[in-house]
Amino acid sequence: MNNAHDDNYWMREALKEAREALAKNEVPIGAVVVAKERIVARGHNLTQMLNDVTAHAEMQAITSAAATLGGKYLKGCTLYVTVEPCLMCAGALAWSQIDRVVYGADDPKRGYHTLCERPFHKSTIVQGGILEEECAALMRDFFSAKR
Secondary structure, three states, rough: OOHHHHHHHHHHHHHHHHHHHHOOOOOEEEEEEOOEEEEEEEEEOOHHHHHOOOOOHHHHHHHHHHHOOOOOOOEEEEEEEEEEHHHHHHHHHHHHHHEEEEEEEEEOOHHHHOOOOOOOOHHHEEEEOOHHHHHHHHHHHHHHHHO
């Protein structure tokens, strides 16, 4: 399998998590952490349910992956997330020393790009735009229904 096929496959798994968040009336962002061609953690937004502003999809996935893998560093892992990480999540990902971050849609209002060019660990590879339209449509539809 080539990288583009892999990235699309794993982003579809993150989209499943985003739909889980949507079903709970949470902002529909989902994430998965992949290591050695398998999902080691899943997460979706739980900020409303947990009444916790830090309960973002990425934070849920980072915590779960660290518990599954038995350590705080996520070397050898890739995080797939449906929307560009915010600065808080990007900082947590930097501390985790994750190898790669792949996101779907840009977040021009709250994504890390709005405040910082590169908050990730120096060796982390970051790529956006994977299944971008599908990821963006989920967010657009959610916020349109709220208005």
